[in-house]
Amino acid sequence: MSTVVTPSPDMRGELTLIDAMLDEQGDLTAVERFTQFHAGEQAPLRGGVYSSLLPARTPGPGQQYAFEVDLDRCSGCKACVAACHSMNGLDEFEAWREVGLIVGAVAGLPVLQHVTSACHHCLDPACLSACPVDAYEKDPVTGIVKHLDDQCFGCQYCTLACPYDVPKFHAKKGIVRKCDMCSDRLEVGEAPACAQACPHEAIKIRVIDRAEAVAVAESNSFLNTAPAADYTMPTTRYLTSRPAQGPVRAGDYFRNEPEHAHVPLVVMLVLTQASAGGYLFEAVVRAMGGDVPTALPWLSLVLGLVGINASLLHLGRPLYAYRALIGLRHSWLSREVAAFGLFANIALAHGVALWFRPDVLGLSAAAAAATGLLAVFCSVMVYHVVRRPFWRGGRCASKFFGTSVVMGLAGALAASGGGQRLALGLAAVSVVKLALEVSVLLHLRDPQMTSLRRTALLLRGPLLRIAALRLGLGLMGGIAMPLAVATGAVPVAATWVALAAVLGGELAERYLFFAAVVRPKMPGGLAS
Structure with a gap:
């Protein structure tokens, strides 16, 4: 029988660094949780459908699909990036999903939190409204924002309009491309490549109420250090049990480089x-x-x-x-x-x-x-x-x-x-x-x-x-x-x-x- 050690607070009622580290050691590692979950006879095989990563039903009126990201589980391994790259046949330096960092402090302790992000399939997509050739469409049932490659003529205006740097211009093809939440996989009940590849199951697909996304955008509680959400109303939900209690900033906060001159x-x-x-x-x-x-x-x-x-x-x-x-x-x-x-x-x-x-x-x-x-x-x-x-x-x-x-x-x-x-x-x-x-x-x-x-x-x-x-x-x-x-x-x-x-x-x-x-x-x- 294992013994659970409860960290004791110091004289000020706060956890010390050594207590926090001992508390962390008392939890299973991501690999151990992964092995434990798939060890049972009733658990799905690794190559199959991960039912826990998908919603139990399709969106109803006033709802849509959305990414749900557990920031506490994301380790920054970039398995999601590799899976997206492989599934969609992207070029060497092309990426539809990226992993960044938020650095700051929680309860006086330094924190480094990884953030995986792709298209947020916004309620009011700036890419869609900006595009002069209607190369974007938002599915009325699923809410997924898709890019129509055949319609695009490569003006790149959507890359300027999107505040999250989602659409990427492919110079050889002369068009813009982006994440579509692996909609073809969702149609047959399979999770998107990024969600299925994550060893920590930090990425899931959920059905959300659009009114909820509006409330999050208006309350400016989308994600620390991200652009203001009231512009396009992104639907991705970021979860964490470690809300920042001190100043936080993006990992590339001090990077400042010229943009493409067009x-x-x-x-x-x-x-x-x-x-x-x-x-x-x-x-x-x-x-x-x-x-x-x-x-x-x-x-x-x-x-x-x-x-x-x-x-x-x-x-x-x-x-x-x-x-x-x-x-x-x-x-x-x-x-x-x-x-x-x-x-x-x-x-x-x-x-x-x-x-x-x-x-x-x-x-x-x-x-x-x-x-x-x-x-x-x-x-x-x-x-x-x-x-x-x-x-x-x-x-x-x-x-x-x-x-x-x-x-x-x-x-x-x-x-x-x-x-x-x-x-x-x-x-x-x-x-x-x-x-x-x-x-x-x-x-x-x-x-x-x-x-x-x-x-x-x-x-x-x-x-x-x-x-x-x-x-x-x-x-x-x-x-x-x-x-x-x-x-x-x-x-x-x-x-x-x-x-x-x-x-x-x-x-x-x-x-x-x-x-x-x-x-x-x-x-x-x-x-x-």
């Missing part, structure tokens, strides 16, 4: 916004009865068309670009595509009018400017709605519309061969735009490691050279050279040099827009 999008955004700015300047000048520089409309047209076509290079499957309008009712990316399509057609019509209908140039220029600015607004919303602080609201709008104004003035200055008012206007707007961009560095003083502080640290650290290039080109092309032009200190040809410098500076700024943003995700492993 170069085709950098080119597309800058050139299309420059084009919209050029048409805006032209429309204002025509409305005031002034003379429009001959080269300006053609420069605006070329920049716009090159920018729009550059966006195709970002797609994993550009031949299916025509599908982008499918999600017009719910996806800002679809609305952006529609707006730029309208803008391109009106810009082309304006180009035709330049040759054959000079009497309607005022109207066509105004239409091009209006649709161009509408498309820029849609671009702002594409990034605003994904809830990354560096991309939110006014900050994003100041960058995008600021690029339109700065590039429009720089283009007009070059096309007209100079002009004091144009030069001074460009210098003034450039000062304001650069000041707004640099203001993010004020977050270096944030007492907490906020998202914007991380962005500021990136700009001062690994992205410093590009940030310095952006500032240098902006100062030279947007301020110094225009002021020299205004005073007549440089030849007229310098205006084209100023335009090139401003363009280079805006491209560098947009590169930083993507590279310096902080990606929300589930807790990761220890930072190296």
Whole structure:
């Protein structure tokens, strides 16, 4: 007969470290529990169905399937990751399930808690609402969020929209892929690969009430260190008997690395916004009865068309670009595509009018400017709605519309061969735009490691050279050279040099827009 030793509290009523370790030794190990469970004649064989990992019934009205993860049982062995990788035929560096860490303290003792996570099959999936081609569907019975590979054209917008970093882009296939809870196995009464492979049975499938998931999301009790749950309302349930009583953080809390820069999008955004700015300047000048520089409309047209076509290079499957309008009712990316399509057609019509209908140039220029600015607004919303602080609201709008104004003035200055008012206007707007961009560095003083502080640290650290290039080109092309032009200190040809410098500076700024943003995700492993 075994004797159970009850740890005794110290003088303050708290367990000492040695008592806690003795208490842990009195429990069975995970391997011993596993062996004991499968030793009986009535227990299922290892290769069979694990009934304890599955719900006894299918979801009813107001319910759905969900992962249930016992954090106390997860040892971080990554058997679930390997099983998912093998079952779904993933590539070497591809993973639909990941294991991270939460570190902190419980009752004065240090704690390291492993967290296994995959798709949370949210009640309001951001991937589904963001996708412009409706490549996601949420099963009305099971609640499983599935990705339709054949429908996807590889825009990767869902990877920006998901706050848990679930969808993964597969460059060779040109599409995004993700966990579907092994729905084909669930249909025949088998547990998902990750659940069946876990030696500690830390992962289970349960039927949950959707109202319960809403309550968890609204109470912010989803999981410590995870992104806020009120955005997509994830359904995964994390269980633990060791609630943190002290500060906790993700294992990769101190890791801060630049994100992918999406170069085709950098080119597309800058050139299309420059084009919209050029048409805006032209429309204002025509409305005031002034003379429009001959080269300006053609420069605006070329920049716009090159920018729009550059966006195709970002797609994993550009031949299916025509599908982008499918999600017009719910996806800002679809609305952006529609707006730029309208803008391109009106810009082309304006180009035709330049040759054959000079009497309607005022109207066509105004239409091009209006649709161009509408498309820029849609671009702002594409990034605003994904809830990354560096991309939110006014900050994003100041960058995008600021690029339109700065590039429009720089283009007009070059096309007209100079002009004091144009030069001074460009210098003034450039000062304001650069000041707004640099203001993010004020977050270096944030007492907490906020998202914007991380962005500021990136700009001062690994992205410093590009940030310095952006500032240098902006100062030279947007301020110094225009002021020299205004005073007549440089030849007229310098205006084209100023335009090139401003363009280079805006491209560098947009590169930083993507590279310096902080990606929300589930807790990761220890930072190296």
